[in-house]
Amino acid sequence: MKERKVKIYDVTLRDGTQGENISFSIQDKLRIASKLDELGIHYIEGGWPGSNERDEGFFKEAKKLRLNKSRLAAFGSTRRAGKSCEEDTNIQSLLKAETPVVTIVGKSWDFHVKEALKISLEENLDLIYDSVSYLKQRVEEVFFDAEHFFDGYKRNPEYAVAAIKAALDAGADVVVLCDTNGGTLPWEIESIIREVNLKLKNPPLGIHTHNDGELGVANTLYAVRLGVIQVQGTMNGYGERCGNANLCSIIPNLKLKLGIECITDEELRRLYDVSHFIHELTNLPPIKKLPFVGESAFAHKGGLHVSAVMRRAETYEHINPEVVGNKRRILVSDLSGKSNIVYKAKELGIELEPNDKKVQKILGELKKLENQGYEFEGADASFELLVRKILGEYKKHFELKGARIIVEKHRDDEEPLSEATVIVQVDGVMEHTAAIGNGPVNALDNALRKALEKFYPSLKEVKLKDYRVRVVSTGRGTDAVVRVLIESGDGESNWSTVGVSENIVEASWKALVDSIDYKLLKDEAKKTKKAKA
Numbered sequence: 001m002k003e004r005k006v007k008i009y010d011v012t013l014r015d016g017t018q019g020e021n022i023s024f025s026i027q028d029k030l031r032i033a034s035k036l037d038e039l040g041i042h043y044i045e046g047g048w049p050g051s052n053e054r055d056e057g058f059f060k061e062a063k064k065l066r067l068n069k070s071r072l073a074a075f076g077s078t079r080r081a082g083k084s085c086e087e088d089t090n091i092q093s094l095l096k097a098e099t100p101v102v103t104i105v106g107k108s109w110d111f112h113v114k115e116a117l118k119i120s121l122e123e124n125l126d127l128i129y130d131s132v133s134y135l136k137q138r139v140e141e142v143f144f145d146a147e148h149f150f151d152g153y154k155r156n157p158e159y160a161v162a163a164i165k166a167a168l169d170a171g172a173d174v175v176v177l178c179d180t181n182g183g184t185l186p187w188e189i190e191s192i193i194r195e196v197n198l199k200l201k202n203p204p205l206g207i208h209t210h211n212d213g214e215l216g217v218a219n220t221l222y223a224v225r226l227g228v229i230q231v232q233g234t235m236n237g238y239g240e241r242c243g244n245a246n247l248c249s250i251i252p253n254l255k256l257k258l259g260i261e262c263i264t265d266e267e268l269r270r271l272y273d274v275s276h277f278i279h280e281l282t283n284l285p286p287i288k289k290l291p292f293v294g295e296s297a298f299a300h301k302g303g304l305h306v307s308a309v310m311r312r313a314e315t316y317e318h319i320n321p322e323v324v325g326n327k328r329r330i331l332v333s334d335l336s337g338k339s340n341i342v343y344k345a346k347e348l349g350i351e352l353e354p355n356d357k358k359v360q361k362i363l364g365e366l367k368k369l370e371n372q373g374y375e376f377e378g379a380d381a382s383f384e385l386l387v388r389k390i391l392g393e394y395k396k397h398f399e400l401k402g403a404r405i406i407v408e409k410h411r412d413d414e415e416p417l418s419e420a421t422v423i424v425q426v427d428g429v430m431e432h433t434a435a436i437g438n439g440p441v442n443a444l445d446n447a448l449r450k451a452l453e454k455f456y457p458s459l460k461e462v463k464l465k466d467y468r469v470r471v472v473s474t475g476r477g478t479d480a481v482v483r484v485l486i487e488s489g490d491g492e493s494n495w496s497t498v499g500v501s502e503n504i505v506e507a508s509w510k511a512l513v514d515s516i517d518y519k520l521l522k523d524e525a526k527k528t529k530k531a532k533a
Contacts (some may be wrong), residue, residue, distance in 0.1 A: 005222055005261045006254060008042040008142075008249060009176075009206065009232040010036050012278065014075055019048075021284060026057045026428060029279045033062065037070040039274045043230075044103060045073045050093030058348060059097040064449075073101035073143070078131040079242035081119045085134035095138060101137050103176075104234045109152030109387040110161035116270070121159060132170035143230070144172040147274035150184040153192050161199055161529045174206045174230050180221060181449045182242060184210030186222045195446040209245045211237060216245030221253055224260065231262075235278050236287055244503075246500075248275050248293045252324050265323070272325030275314030292324050299329040301340075341366070341387075348384045350391070362390050372500055373472035379498035381518040388521070397520050398452060399425045400513075405440045422446040432437040441467065441508040448512060458523050459516065469504060486511040490519060 013029050016022060024032065029046065036044050045054030046062055062072055074097035077198075079088040086092075094102050106128045107113045113124045128144065138144045140318040144167035146152075146160070153160040164175045177193065207223035207230070209216045220231055231254070239248030248271060254260045255268060288296040298321040301311055309328070315405065320325050322403040345352045352359050365386065366376065375382040388394045402423040410415040418445035421434040433451035437443030445464055453459050466487035471480045484499045484507040495518055499510025510519050 006228070007230045008040075008262050009045065009073070009246065010041045010235065011045045011075075011208075011232055012234040012242065012247075013044050013048045013239060014055075014475075015240070015244050016234040019208075019238040019243060022238055022282050024281060026054060026061060027492075029054075030060045030061055030065065032235075032278050033065060033067070033072070033280065035277050036276045037065075037067045038267070039270050040263035041070050044070045044072050045075050045103060046097075046099070048075045049097045050076050050090040053087050056093070056097075057365070059099065061091040062096065071097045071101050071141075074099045075103045075105070076105040078104055079125040079134075081117065081123060081127065085130055088142075091131060091134065094135065100140040101143065101147055102139045102141075103143040104131050105147050105168070105178075106131070106163065107148070107152075108146040108160045108178075110153070110156045110159045111150040112148055113418040118413070123160060128163060128166040129170045132167050132172045141173045143174045143176055143206065145176045145178055147211075148180045149177040150179045150188065150192055151181055153196075154188070157195070159468030161196065164196070164203070165200060167405045168200070168203055170424070174204045175206050176206035176232060177223070177231065178208040179210055179216075180208075182216065184215075184219060185213070185220050187213060189219045189222045190226060190374075193223055193228070196287070197227065202227065204229055206232060210230040210239065211242045211245060214242070216243070216252065217249045220245045220250050222335050224254060224258065236275055236290065236293075238282070244288070249291050252292050256319055256323065267302040268323060269325045293326060295329065298326055310321050317337065324364065329496065330383035331402075343386055344383065348380070348387070350384075350387060357392055357530070362387055365390060369500075373483050374498055374500050375483060375485075376498065379485060379496045379514075381495035382497045382514045385497075385514055385517055387519070394517075395521075397456070397517060398427070401425050403444070403447075403509070405444060407440055408461065418443040422451050424446045424448070424451045429454075440505055444505065444509065445512055448516070451488070452516065456520055456523075458490075459519065462488055462515070462519055463490070465489050465494060467508075469507075472500065482507050484508045486515055488519070490517040490522075493522075495519075 001017055013024065017024055031297065033046065039485045046058050049059050051054050051315040059074060061207050074094045076090045079091050080087050107117060107124055108120055113119060113121055117124060132142055132144055146164050149160055157520060167175050205228045207220050207322040209227045222235065225232065232248060233245040233247040233250055234243070235247055239245040251262060251271065252268065252276045254262050272293045286295065288294050291297055300315055300316060305316050309317065313320065337352065341362050342354050343350050379517045385394065400422070406419045407416050418440045419436045420433060421442065423430060423432045431451045431454060433447050435446035435450050437446045449459050450460065464486065468485045470483045472483050481500060481502050482504050484504065485496060487494055497514035497518065499513045499514070501507035501510065
């Protein structure tokens with residue numbers, strides 16, 4: 001196993017874009033291709049140039065890319081029945097893409113040949129042979145994707161093998177066995193590939209699996225154990241229906257668990273960043289639960305787990321998170337023990353001893369607040385303020401003397417108008433300010449920062465980036481307790497704060513105050529560090 005090498009073939013820019021709510025512009029695709037090259041991916045399938053203008057535009061612009069390791073591949077289908085390769089616009093579009101690699105897909109399941117193409121089984125073999133042979137004479141590498149191979153093999157093994165033999169006889173560099181419907185089980189993958197290897201004397205095979213049975217990664221690894229030399233998949237498992245096999249799981253499993261060379265150690269350390277860079281372009285919710293690259297992949301919450309991980313990481317971590325560019329996260333909640341508090345405080349630059357009475361006090365206050373509806377897992381800034389208050393390191397920067405919010409709506413077809421007025425006191429000086437906003441919380445935020453910017457000019461840098469409300473106590477209707485989570489940023493970093501109340505404005509106020517307090521705490525720490533330097 002250690003001497004074997006497997007080539008990684010990424011289909012994010014084609015198969016991945018068929019996933020629901022995923023759409024990449026030409027510029028997005030160019031940026032993704034560059035990132036995949038940094039990751040050390042061997043082949044990047046850019047799209048189907050004969051199918052749409054966006055993919056044609058990508059291949060035109062991709063000629064300007066300076067890729068260090070990756071090779072671009074264009075994707076298309078075998079020639080149409082009744083047309084020669086010279087006459088087939090799809091085949092000619094593949095050549096116009098001017099990529100060093102072309103991958104064509106063809107039917108290997110007799111059912112599809114008869115029902116979808118409506119041609120004879122023999123004619124389909126001619127399509128495969130002619131297309132591969134024609135392209136192989138004109139490009140450096142040709143791969144053949146045997147669509148629905150495993151379903152086809154289970155129903156007519158002789159014909160499925162005949163289809164891939166036609167591609168091999170025509171000069172295909174690799175024949176890729178596709179589990180297109182994603183319903184094949186690992187032991188079926190194993191049995192079928194073993195039989196193919198015997199019948200065709202260990203041909204150059206690749207594997208392309210889908211995740212409809214939650215087995216895309218497992219099926220790929222089974223195939224690799226049986227000798228396939230190319231693995232296809234998408235970053236983060238994007239793809240049609242339930243997605244494709246996830247390369248972010250396949251790659252570290254190949255390298256770290258099976259000892260198979262696919263990318264370098266340095267490239268592997270970029271996996272987390274590349275995964276999240278690509279996901280950011282999808283504009284979809286965070287991918288917290290993904291193995292290896294998810295934010296929760298190495299997150300520890302239970303007190304016993306944290307205590308053990310602090311002594312020996314391997315007690316609850318199957319790999320060192322840093323080898324894939326990820327990091328360990330210690331969560332604090334009502335399930336926390338003293339170890340969680342000590343470790344989390346250390347992350348924030350606060351040194352605590354486990355036996356310190358203040359640790360127990362922090363833990364007690366934390367559990368009391370979480371019982372009231374607070375949640376500090378996603379509100380690190382509020383947690384740090386809580387710790388510093390108990391340690392006596394908190395400075396109150398301002399005092400609220402009064403606040404009023406007015407929401408007016410005069411007609412059904414008009415947007416409501418929100419105005420907030422606040423009175424604050426800073427070092428004995430009173431400031432009375434009003435501001436309008438897009439809703440009461442935004443108006444309150446604007447008024448509060450407007451009042452304080454006179455005393456703390458750096459607050460002009462702060463922007464409200466996200467605002468989320470969750471009902472904590474159900475069954476109480478409009479009288480329910482709500483939790484407000486706010487994400488703020490100042491251009492250098494982002495931070496999250498939390499507030500809880502039966503009044504949504506009061507909960508928002510608490511979160512806003514924490515956000516401002518945290519920014520001012522950061523500024524003071526920066527000044528102190530600069531003074532010492």
